[in-house]
Amino acid sequence: MGCVCSTGVKHTPGYEDPALLAKETPFTVSEVEALYELFKKLSSSIINDGRIHKEEFQLALFRNRNRRNLFADRIFDLFDLKRNGVIEFGEFVRSLGVFHPNAPVEDKITFAFRLYDLRRTGFIEREELKEMVIALLHESDLVLSEDVIETIVEKTFSDADIKGDGKIDEDEWKQFVAKNPSLIKNMTLPYLKDITLAFPSFVLSTEVEESEI
């Protein structure tokens, strides 16, 4: 199921006109077109239906369709704007756009908040924060003990939870980021500014490469 536009070319479901996407995101039309090439590749890697499924996302991120992590799950969820369990092309471009260096900071702040709100309660709870720190430390080379982690989470919470209600709401988050701007550094991917230059390989090749497991 796709939409056939006037040139007779069949596009993937959820396809949106590059000119429209370029207007609504920091990408240029040719960057959106390049992203379409990437999208086609990613969305056909396991289930060839022109949409990125969770396993295809995992395959692309980890070179392993079964590997998961907390953040990949959240990112997938957030990219899936329509909440239909798959990432369509328009969603792909709009979501990536938030990471562009020229994207509005407010969008990045909101995205980060939603990213860290693991259980989608509208708040970042202490347990969620601790869970994220532990999950990441596990995957890294940095060793911190349980009590150190507890101390860090405790201190962070007391700094951020101004209202003292045991959870961080979006306002508190915004104020916290205003005091600590480096907190959203990970919401900017500098190479998105020139994707066609930074990653020429996916623009030039249209073959699907064997994935390394």
Place this chain on the structure above:
Amino acid sequence: MILFRNGNKTKTLNAFHIISLLEGFNLSSLFEEKKREEKEEIRFATTKSPETMVAKLESVATEMKFMVDKTGDESSLRMKRNKIGRKGRLGIMAEIWAVAPSLVVVEVKKSSGDTLEYNRFCSKQLRPALKDIVWTSGYESTPAGVVGCIN
């Protein structure tokens, strides 16, 4: 003798910093077909004070024939190898954060030069030199040595 501007102004790391520091999600894999040369990054915790860490890094740098540049902020250190390598002089940046009372996190990254040279420098010289100050909270040493690494 290392002097800090404004007294001891070490950056503090809160839980969200750790999350962003550890780069839980690396979307660049979506774009790259093959893994680029993996750059080693070294992160460890230590009970040494920030000043001691800076001094230690400085002495390691000098021993290994790097020139140290302290004109940046107080809790980071830049150094460049005197010898010119394959892609210019190897440059390293070390950042120091206070995490908890008497616990400091150090992150060492390549800032310029050839990645392979950097990786070799890390495994052959830097890690062994830092071995005795890494805090492992009683965990067993990893097979790669006391300081593990992300591959």
